[in-house]
Amino acid sequence: MKLPYSGGCACGEIRYNISDEPIFMNDCQCRDCQRMSGTGHGSYLTFPSRNNVKLNGEAAYFDMVGDSGNTKAGHFCPKCGSPVYLTFAAMPELFTVHAASLDEPSRYKPQVVTYVMRGYDWDHLDPSLPKFDKMPPA
Ligand SMILES: [Zn+2]
Ligand SMILES: [Zn+2]
Numbered sequence: 001m002k003l004p005y006s007g008g009c010a011c012g013e014i015r016y017n018i019s020d021e022p023i024f025m026n027d028c029q030c031r032d033c034q035r036m037s038g039t040g041h042g043s044y045l046t047f048p049s050r051n052n053v054k055l056n057g058e059a060a061y062f063d064m065v066g067d068s069g070n071t072k073a074g075h076f077c078p079k080c081g082s083p084v085y086l087t088f089a090a091m092p093e094l095f096t097v098h099a100a101s102l103d104e105p106s107r108y109k110p111q112v113v114t115y116v117m118r119g120y121d122w123d124h125l126d127p128s129l130p131k132f133d134k135m136p137p138a
Contacts, residue, residue: 007102009077014057020047029119040123043099053095
């Protein structure tokens with residue numbers, strides 16, 4: 001068993017501790033991720049089970065209908081505004097955290113880039129990563 005993944009927001013109000021390994025790590029260039037991150041893409045680690053996530057603090061959230069047509073909720077700290085995690089209406093078991101919210105962001109190892117069709121020339125990502133116009137086929 002590896003170390004849990006811990007992290008939270010900038011002010012410390014929201015904290016998580018995840019005793020699991022990520023099943024998916026991606027840079028996403030969709031419009032929602034651009035708006036949430038304030039730059040060209042978001043970077044995420046997705047964990048398979050809410051049962052292995054311990055959360056402290058009360059996050060605020062807003063719902064978005066993504067490019068895929070699925071509803072997702074962006075959870076952020078009501079005090080400092082940091083985006084911390086995402087949940088998905090159609091896949092309620094999944095728990096996705098923003099890479100920079102980790103206490104050790106170097107543990108993020110992107111595997112793919114998603115929604116490249118929405119990306120901008122000024123947002124350069126690792127050219128060795130597999131790229132998908134939308135999401136990779138399941
Ligand atoms: Zn905060
Ligand atoms: Zn996205």
